[in-house]
Amino acid sequence: MAKKDEALDEETLALIAWCTEVEGFLVAAGATIEHAQDHIEDEIEWFTDQYYDGLSPEQAAKATLAN
Numbered sequence: 001m002a003k004k005d006e007a008l009d010e011e012t013l014a015l016i017a018w019c020t021e022v023e024g025f026l027v028a029a030g031a032t033i034e035h036a037q038d039h040i041e042d043e044i045e046w047f048t049d050q051y052y053d054g055l056s057p058e059q060a061a062k063a064t065l066a067n
Helices: 010-028 033-042 044-052 057-066
Strands: none
Touching (some): 010 033, 010 057, 033 044
């Protein structure tokens, strides 16, 4: 994670916000918050690709639950 004195750029902040929304959909589908966060962290490259491919957080959550 960035040091306190290092500001995150807008693109990174947008990705973090998107992942937070994905987390909400995973929790709504039955995952615990901890499991959802761990899964996103473990698969961050995949989620980043989904973000840049234009998937909505709900679409990304559905895709990860289907696998």
